[in-house]
Amino acid sequence: MQPEDIIAAVNAVFVEQFEIDPADLLPEKExxxxxxxxxxDIVDMMVGLQRTFGISLRQNEELRQIxxxxxxxxxxxxLVEENPDLAAKLQKK
Amino acid sequence: MLSLYLYMSMTFWTFAYLLVxxxxxxxxxxxxxxxxxxxxxxxxxxxxxxxxxxxVWPWVRVIYDSTAxxxxxxxxxxxxxxxxxxxxxxxxxxxxxxxxxxxxxPMRLPLFGFFARRCGYIDTTKNNYEESRAKIAxxxxxxxxxxxxxxxxxSGSRNLNQFRSGIFKIAMELHAPIHPxxxxxxxxxxxxxxxxxxxxxxxxxxxxxxxxxxxxxxxxYLLKQHVKTLIQAEITxxxxx
Numbered sequence: 001m002q003p004e005d006i007i008a009a010v011n012a013v014f015v016e017q018f019e020i021d022p023a024d025l026l027p028e029k030e031x032x033x034x035x036x037x038x039x040x041d042i043v044d045m046m047v048g049l050q051r052t053f054g055i056s057l058r059q060n061e062e063l064r065q066i067x068x069x070x071x072x073x074x075x076x077x078x079l080v081e082e083n084p085d086l087a088a089k090l091q092k093k
Numbered sequence: 094m095l096s097l098y099l100y101m102s103m104t105f106w107t108f109a110y111l112l113v114x115x116x117x118x119x120x121x122x123x124x125x126x127x128x129x130x131x132x133x134x135x136x137x138x139x140x141x142x143x144x145x146x147x148x149v150w151p152w153v154r155v156i157y158d159s160t161a162x163x164x165x166x167x168x169x170x171x172x173x174x175x176x177x178x179x180x181x182x183x184x185x186x187x188x189x190x191x192x193x194x195x196x197x198x199p200m201r202l203p204l205f206g207f208f209a210r211r212c213g214y215i216d217t218t219k220n221n222y223e224e225s226r227a228k229i230a231x232x233x234x235x236x237x238x239x240x241x242x243x244x245x246x247x248s249g250s251r252n253l254n255q256f257r258s259g260i261f262k263i264a265m266e267l268h269a270p271i272h273p274x275x276x277x278x279x280x281x282x283x284x285x286x287x288x289x290x291x292x293x294x295x296x297x298x299x300x301x302x303x304x305x306x307x308x309x310x311x312x313x314y315l316l317k318q319h320v321k322t323l324i325q326a327e328i329t330x331x332x333x334x
Contacts, residue, residue, distance in 0.1 A: 018245075019255055036246065038196045038217035039225050040259020043313065047258065 001087040006080050007073045009090055013048035014069075017041075027070030035069065053079070054089045096289040099149055106148040107204075110140055122211070127235065133211040134190035134237075140208075141185025145294075152291040153282055157186035159298040160327075161272070168236055169270035169301065170229075170260060174253055174324050175242035176280045178287065179294075183276050184240050186296045191240040192232045194225070194260065217259075226263050233269050243317065249285040251277075253328065256321045262313035264304075271302040271316075273323050277331045295331050299323060 011025045020035055031037050037045065050057055053076065057063055066072050080086045114136055121132040145155045167189055173180060181193060193199075193209075197218035200206050215228045229239055243256040264271055278294040302320065310316040 017255075018257075032218055036196075038245070038259075039220055039222045040194070040217050040263070041245065041257050042222050043259045043262050044257055047314070 001080065001090060003077055005090070006076050006087075009052050010049070010069075010073055010076050013045065013052055017044045017048045025069060027068060027073060029069050030067055031069060031072070049076075052090070053086055055079075055083075055086065095152060095291060096283070096287075099152065099289045103144055103148045106143050107140075110143055114140075126213075129211065130192075130213040131190065131237075133208060134192065134213075137208055137212055138185050138188070138190045141182045142188075144182050145179075145185060149282075149289075153289070153294060154292075155183065155186060155294045155296065157296045157298075161298050161300045165301055166270070167238055168233070169272055169304075170233075170239045170241060170264045171272045171274055171298075172260065172320055172324070173240065173242050173274045173276060174328065175244045175247045176249065176251070176276065177247055177282060177284070179279050179282055180242065180247065180276055181240075183279065183294060183296050184274075187274070187298055189238050191238045193240045194229075194242075196245070222259070225259075226266070229263055230267050233267055238272075239269075243320075247285070248280070250280055251328075251332070253321065253325050256317040258313040258317050261307075261317040261320070265308055265310075265313060265316060268304045268308065270304045271307055271320060273299045273302065273320050273327070275299070275324050275327045275331065277328055297327060297331065299327055 011022065014020045014025055014035065015022055018035070018037065018041065024035065029035055046057055062075060066075060080090070118133070118136060121129050121136070124132060171184070171187070171191060173184060181199070184191060192213060192215065194215050194217055195209065197216055200209050200214065200216050213232075215225055217225050220228065232239055241260040243260055244254040245257050248254050261271070274297060276294065276296050278292055281290040282292055282294060283289045307316055310319060
């Protein structure tokens, strides 16, 4: 699985859950300030990401530090690199 | 031309109201926080009523009705569809001093931002999920009704956009009843460029979804879809020719 596939999978959550224009999904965009999400939207973001990657993110402290979409991409790129089975799950989808 | 007139009228009534409420507002600032917030929410409620019932009349007429039983409890989370920037004013038609969940920018507006902050409105872009949840819990615990627009941002059309799950998850967790409400006819009052048209707006309060019933959906996704379906059905009824 290529890094761009993982990035596309993360971005797809924002398009599906929040109807954000894919052209706006740039790595430097801040999730709250630029993409218009608020703290209550985190529920939908987490559900979407959990469903896409087939993992539980509830207890993940690293996610709390994320500010930009690029941070989120980097988080999942690292997660998939450390857990190759995630890539396999994602490919099946 | 109509927009200019309505903005002038709203500005006039805003300053007239400010003159009248300046002294009570100053006294409210001296009260303990909880009382002060309650008093400011009433000041905002009355202001909203002046704007929607007087300042824009007769070009914009607002009708309010309720299909909920008259003895229904007012506590809980009120969920509205969101077509226009006039919605936060129109919810005053329910006659309840509600605490609104807002996404940042209303808190930064001159004058309005001051009142929103004094009311204790919850800024969901500034507070994280746990903080927002704790503030909502505190408000519900103090019997303060909560107003929420789960579409997140105004649609600017007759469309009902996707609902966000957050407020439904919190309502389920806090065992709070949900009051679906709909507002129709204001998609161009004002439009997304803040221009006004004359028209008739209908605000309707629908029967409550009791806390136990809300919990029976099992997850926030199913609950939000149910509430969205109810609101969509009511909108369709109200917009039937």
